[in-house]
Amino acid sequence: MNCNEAQTRLDLYVEGELPPDERGTVEAHLHSCPACRRRLANLEQMVALLRALPREEPRPELTAHILARWGQRPRQRAVAVGPGLAWAALLSLGVALVVASGPRLAALWTWAAEMLAALEGALAGTLSLDLASALSALAEGPAEAMGALFILALMLLTAGTFGLLVQVLVPPNGHLSVDST
């Protein structure tokens, strides 16, 4: 490589944009050519000067002005309303539904307990299986049980919908922005 060929590549060499194979060739020439080494130093100095050139600074209020344009003020405080609030609301809803459906759940519990006692007695042989009362419980139980199960399904559906709404409405970082001004 002669000086003219090296000179056309020195700029890209300084910029780090020369292909690796050509870098080696240029470096070999630089090793043996003081004139091209001076040219390289000049180019490096120019690049260093340009990199050090400071930005033109805008007015300090420009950022606030831009943010205010779509209602996001620079001074905002964040209020955490994420998982804690969601779980508290869910728990409250669950308690309210359980209280409201208490009688039906109690009936379901009584029916289940009676059936269990009858089965245990029969299996242990200490209690003769009262077929009449068992059949009666079986006839009455499902009506109460279906009512209670319906309430439970309704609770789960409501809770699921509420949870989905919380996920959609509350930002993923769990913060709602509140303007402090």
Place this chain on the structure above:
Amino acid sequence: MQQSDEELVRLHLRGDGEAFRELVQRYTGALYNLAYRYTADRMAAEDITQETFLRVYQALPRSRLDLPFKPWLFRIAVNLCRDGAAKKRPLAFAQLGDEDDFLGESIPDEDPLPLERVEAEELEEMLRQAVAELRPPYRVAITLRYTEGLSYQEMADVLDIPLNTVRTHLLRAKQRLRQALAQWWGGGK
């Protein structure tokens, strides 16, 4: 650790109002500088900076998240600069710059910059003035490369010009700057 631009964009799209605020604070200075270097007009630079963020805000929901944010942002700003320049004069930005073809590919630069003879501040002011007197495509190329640290390929993407044209713009810009600083470069040569 500072979140990347792309992470902030994703957070913004998931409803985090703070994320876009962070992007605005991060890039207001850079966009203003780029616009000012192009327009040499502070009011126009502020308008372009604001308009760039507005367009980004509107375009983000439809944008491709796998692309780097910074070059995309600068591309919007450069296009706004071009639009503003086109209103003042009909010649498009991409068409500028070729009239300097008479310049040789190299300028003799045997002597090092005699920094020791120049106060640093004075040299900086001279360089700033010399950059301001370059043609708009060269000013923008210098800004994107040395102030914003974009690669040649990113510059080609931002400016929507071939890679070779990026090389040419930067080379010629630096040649012009060396000419402008000639009195400090090799004893007035």
